[in-house]
Amino acid sequence: MTDLAHIRNFAIIAHIDHGKSTLADRMIELCGGLERREMTAQVLDSMEIERERGITIKAQTVRLDYQAPDGEHYVLNLVDTPGHVDFAYEVSRSLAACEGSLLVVDASQGVEAQTLANTYQAVENDHEIIPVLNKIDLSAAEPERIKQQIEDVIGIDASGALPISAKTGEGVTEVLSALVQRLPAPTGEREAPLKALLVDSWYDPYLGVVVLVRVHDGVLTKRMAVRMMATEALHEIERVGVFTPKTTMVEQLGPGEIGFITASIKDVADCRIGDTITEQRRPTAEALPGFQPSVPVVFCGLFPIDAADYDRLRESLAKLRLNDASFVHDPETSPALGFGFRCGFLGLLHLEIVQERLSREFDLDLVATAPSVIYRVALGSGERIELHNPADMPDPTKIRAIEEPWIKATVLVPDDYLGPVLALCEEKRGEQLDLTYAGSRAMVVYRLPLNEVVFDFYDRLKSCSRGYASFDYQLDDYRESELVKVGILINGEPVDALSMIVHRNQAEGRGRAICLRLKELIPRQLFKIAVQAAIGGKIIARETVSAMRKDVTAKCYGGDVSRKRKLLDRQKRGKKRMRQFGNVEIPQEAFLAALKMGEK
Amino acid sequence: MGAAEAAEYVADRGRLAVYIHWPFCRSKCPYCDFNSHVREAVDAARWRAALLRELDHFATQLPGRLVTSVFFGGGTPSLMEPQIAAALIERIANHWSVADDLEVTLEANPTSSEAANFRAFRAAGVNRISLGVQALDDAALRLLGREHDRAEATRAIALAQRVAPRTTFDLIYARPGQTLAAWRAELDEALAIAEGHLSLYQLTIEKGTPFHALQRAGSLALPPEDQAAAFFEVTQDVTERAGLAAYEISNHAAPGQECRHNLSYWRYEDYLGVGPGAHGRLSVARAGGEPALMAIRNHAKPETWLEAVQRDSHGNAETHALARDERVEEMLMMGLRLGEGVSLARFRERTGLSFERAVPPARLARLLEAGFLEMSEGALRTTPKGRAVLNTLLAELLT
DSSP, X not given: OOOGGGEEEEEEEEOTTSSHHHHHHHHHHHTXXXXXXXXXXXXXXXXXXXXXXXXXXXXXXXXXXXXXXXXXXXXXXEEOOOXXXXXXHHHHHHHHTOSEEEEEEETTTOOOHHHHHHHHHHHHTTOEEEEEEEOTTSTTOOHHHHHHHIIIIIOSOOTTOEEOBXXXXXXXHHHHHHHHHHSOOOOOOSSSOOEEEEEEEEEETTXXXXXXXXXXXXXXXXXXXXXXXXXXXXXXXXXEEEXXXXXXXXXXXXXXXXXXXXXXXXXXXXXXXXXXXXXXXXXXXXXXXXXXXXXXXXXXEEEEXXXXXXXXXXXXXXXXXXXXXXXXXXXXXXXXXXXXXXXXXXXXXXXXXXXXXXXXXXXXXXXXXXXXXXXXXXXXXXXXXXXXXXGGOOOXXXXXXXXXXXXXXXXXXXXXXXXXXHHHHHXXXXXXXXXXXXXXXXXXXXXXXXXXXXXXXXXXXHHHTTTOOEEEEEEEEEEEEOEEEEEEEETTEEOGGGOEEEEHHXXXXXXXXXXHHHHHHSOOOSSOEEEEEEETTXXXXXXXXXXXXXXXXXXXXXXXXXXXXXXXXXXHHHHHTEEEETTXXXXXXXXXXXXXXXXX | OOSTTOOOOOOBTTEEEEEEEEOBOSSOXXXXXXXXXXXXXXXXXXXXXXXXXHHHHHHHHXXXXXXXXXXXXXXXXXXXXXXXXXXXXXXXXXXXXXXEEEEEEEEEOOOHHHHTTHHHHHHHTOOEEEEEEEOSSHHHHHHTTOSOOHHHHHHHHHHHHHHSSEEEEEEEESOTTOOHXXXXXXXXXXXXXXXXXXXXXXXXXXXXXXXXXXXXXXXXXXXXXXXXXXXXXXXXXXXXHTTOOEEETTEEEOTTOSOHHHHHHHTXXXXXXXXXXXXXXXXXXXXXXXXXXXXXXXXXXXXXXXXXXXXXXXXXXXXXXXXXXXXXXXXXXXXXXXXXXXXXXXXXXXXXXXXXXXXXXXXXXHHHHTTSEEEETTEEEEOHHHHTTHHHHHHHHHO
């Protein structure tokens, strides 16, 4: 156990690719946490997907043993923070476990929108913030200009910013000594009843459910009987440990320390993030403030491309949930796509990550329906319902009003691309709240409907700014809006999986686009096929797949009959996979492709 | 089929069509996926002996048949020594009775060296020559990897027409870069030369061929469906007006000039396959039951087949009795290619099922009503519209 004066707890705030993980690696190396031969690049991002995408999804901690130039030993606890807006919630709890933050900014790129939001969160958590200008080894680095930008855009003092190169290691020792000199030591009472924050929990195949804790008061020891104050669950601590980053068991954790415990906890979902852990025998009087629970805001259906994979999908979702209690899933059935699950996510990136992990770690081939947000529908009967699946939309005549969620979005963009970004926000029904400049960069704040953002906003923003715009948002409020459900009909039969809820002004355009897309994707058949988009009973767009004109084997003689029968068998098998719509059969692939194109 | 199980094949009305496969080619054409092989040297004596031996083997199991046609296919059977053909034809006549109007077709390449043998083949008993001309355009012939040019081909056609009572030739259309107008002109020319029969194949890209590789690499494209349909429709129109209407998807003849041997395939009659990769459909008597229809497939690789025949007297790789639904599928697949369609009486005789029981009535009714099929005079036929989409139509009818 370390005395409080020799502990520093800090987080690193950085935009994707600005060098957070590389800096962490250098610090681990300098403090001897791992031998050089043990270092894999980006130790912190342990999931394959994190390493590949260069983003952090789960918060991780590392305890560093730092010997200061004056010979004193310090324990530096680095609490990693996810860098993406979808995981803002996880950022907030990482920050709550620390007293200070390193704000890492790429000295050639400058401040990005997510950095901005996370820094504000750190400020709200009373963090001491040390700006770090990374990548000064690059010829394009402009540390002075970026310093100015940090002051202009974020509004914090950057005069003491540390110029470093995490890649070459230059300036990293200065970062370590600045942590000791500039961050406050944690406070706490060793003799007081135990009061520890439940920062995070995850499932580890060897250890079982692992709970990450930050001790505020008292001492946490092995075999102690503890109580989770919110859930009132009782547990006996089995193991106490820290990550160096290697898993290292310790006897106890005292005030100001960060580490993990294991107990006989069966399910990650049983641990409420933000809960206060106290000793059963001698409980603390007052719990820590805790956090708002994270709630899914984006929903979509996930369907196995091969129906036989349904059970495997169900098991895989359950396994993923062991480590990520923030997404939800319920069984869903669609005539077009078969059996699948309706899933809720913290945001689009979260959706993408879960989908990618399902395909990569569980080898599942999936299709996702268009993302939807949660609509609040007031019915004529006075009843109010929440809706996140267009298929569940009540008949328009029964609806009195529909409200949709709006967000407050911040976009940082070089002024060369400001025009297209503004045009995009306007097209997406945005309302401008603010527009300011810092040097050659503009900061735009817009109010936008979330359903526009989950449609194709990210991709459009990226392409219209050539990737230079960064984007961050927070949920704002619900507002009434003229929303309609656009249904897609094939030969008069609705295709539930393709229906969508959109603003009335966009209904026709979006309906027409999907009809055209289906026209391209549905193979011709013996009979012509009408593809229509409709609001209620009113057709707003129509395309026709004309009848097939030619499909016959040119050459077929005696010896060929066996071989040609195989062709026929293939065609027959294909027909079995088709979905019946009225009097036509549409291959499921066409729907899958329509949805996949929608993702692009 | 081994001698031990010596099942006796009963007559399919006593008639039998005999196919003999000569698997060798001088070079392999880039569009062809037939069982053809290029070999430095072919031991003619061994091949002659083996083909005769397999023929003998089947003859003991197929007594009392009337042979209506013999077809030498390949590969390139015109590369075979005419004496081999003579020996095979003679042996067939020794084993079975042959029809008065026995049709004996030889597939031939229109190169001058092969044309030099036409008279000898005629003397051997060949009475119908089928020439693989493929195009009447030198650039197209090069693209198709053919060894002859246009002039050589027209000379070979003229010679064949002088030598043999019946002739035909093949053309491939909708070739890469070919326009509809160019095809129309080529077709007019072909019709002016042809005597009674033409085979016109729309280019198909088969898996495993060089053309398939080119197509996948994006350097060879088939026309899109609407244009392919236009090519097909023009072909039907022009030939019909010239008096050579299609009697099968890709085969055109003046009345009475149809290829009887190929008609046996499409009518799903008994046929015997001799040689590497040859297939047969033969009805056999079964004690106390209805006759079975056997499907026989020979080893495709020439050397494998040859060794098998030397060892076992036959080169069969697989022999099995076709299940009823397989017979239904095969008969409809083949018969609906024909203008005359499928005789309902023969359907019942061959499959053991009435048509009504073999095909879901609602589906049939829908396809009849929509004008893809028609039923009259005891036969089910495709309409021209239905014939053009036969593959899909069959899947619809049989699923």
